[in-house]
Amino acid sequence: MTFDPGQLGQSKADLAKALRDMRKRANRTQVWLARRCNISQTKLSNIETGRVTPGLVDVELILRVLQAPPEAVAEVTALARLAHTEWQGKRASWRRGLEKRQAELSGLEAEAAELRYFLPSMVTGLLATPDYIRASLGHAPVDISKTVARKMERQSILYDSTKRFTFLLTEQAIRWALLPHSAMAAQIDRITAISHIPYTRIGVIPLGTPITRGPLNTFTIYDDRLATVETFTGRIVFQDARDIAGHLEVFGLYERSATYGEEARKILREWASRFRS
Numbered sequence: 001m002t003f004d005p006g007q008l009g010q011s012k013a014d015l016a017k018a019l020r021d022m023r024k025r026a027n028r029t030q031v032w033l034a035r036r037c038n039i040s041q042t043k044l045s046n047i048e049t050g051r052v053t054p055g056l057v058d059v060e061l062i063l064r065v066l067q068a069p070p071e072a073v074a075e076v077t078a079l080a081r082l083a084h085t086e087w088q089g090k091r092a093s094w095r096r097g098l099e100k101r102q103a104e105l106s107g108l109e110a111e112a113a114e115l116r117y118f119l120p121s122m123v124t125g126l127l128a129t130p131d132y133i134r135a136s137l138g139h140a141p142v143d144i145s146k147t148v149a150r151k152m153e154r155q156s157i158l159y160d161s162t163k164r165f166t167f168l169l170t171e172q173a174i175r176w177a178l179l180p181h182s183a184m185a186a187q188i189d190r191i192t193a194i195s196h197i198p199y200t201r202i203g204v205i206p207l208g209t210p211i212t213r214g215p216l217n218t219f220t221i222y223d224d225r226l227a228t229v230e231t232f233t234g235r236i237v238f239q240d241a242r243d244i245a246g247h248l249e250v251f252g253l254y255e256r257s258a259t260y261g262e263e264a265r266k267i268l269r270e271w272a273s274r275f276r277s
Contacts, residue, residue: 011082016050086237112222120215125151168203185275203258
């Protein structure tokens with residue numbers, strides 16, 4: 001099944017209907033199926049009406065008990081993965097207001113204990129100066145001042161000792177001249193300063209570092225339960241365990257290739273010096 005953002009809103013209802021229809025074709029009751037899957041009849045009813053989105057483990061168990069044919073297994077499993085994926089278009093975010101989006105991000109950050117950011121093209125808001133944030137919002141039809149203020153407020157979470165942050169930035173992300181050179185130097189100084197915060201790791205990946213996979217997208221992983229991927233037109237939110245595991249694997253590859261600590265700060269100071277000269 002190919003990915004289509006338009007499918008995501010309907011996938012949960014489609015999954016519920018597919019599981020319900022499959023049980024009925026097998027001429028089985030909810031009580032019978034629930035007992036053999038070792039789940040409550042109430043939960044199964046909620047799954048079949050779309051009030052609860054089942055995980056892949058539950059879906060695979062239901063399909064196995066119903067002895068579903070291979071083609072049905074493939075189709076329903078694909079629906080289950082889509083049901084755990086959400087598309088958030090940028091135009092819709094603009095209509096709702098980016099302040100609301102900042103509140104949502106604050107909620108995700110507050111709930112997570114370990115946060116991982118892969119940044120191949122730009123600096124993320126948690127590491128950005130006000131000037132950098134303002135420049136990055138130049139194309140967005142939003143109240144820029146309020147959004148900048150909200151993003152700056154979010155940066156206080158970096159000092160929460162109960163959390164662990166890892167930021168991996170490519171040389172392109174750090175040196176892409178979104179601002180005049182003096183302001184870019186200040187932005188790099190900001191990243192250098194944050195690298196001294198306990199429990200916050202800044203990893204730098206200079207151009208020429210041998211890595212076997214290309215940096216396709218900016219993505220963030222919240223613990224091992226959710227991953228978000230940025231595109232030009234929106235954001236994909238993955239909650240399926242397999243998708244999250246895949247992003248963790250890719251993050252690990254880049255993490256092992258990055259430079260940290262004083263060596264990273266030396267590189268950052270050199271790049272800042274180039275902007276100042």
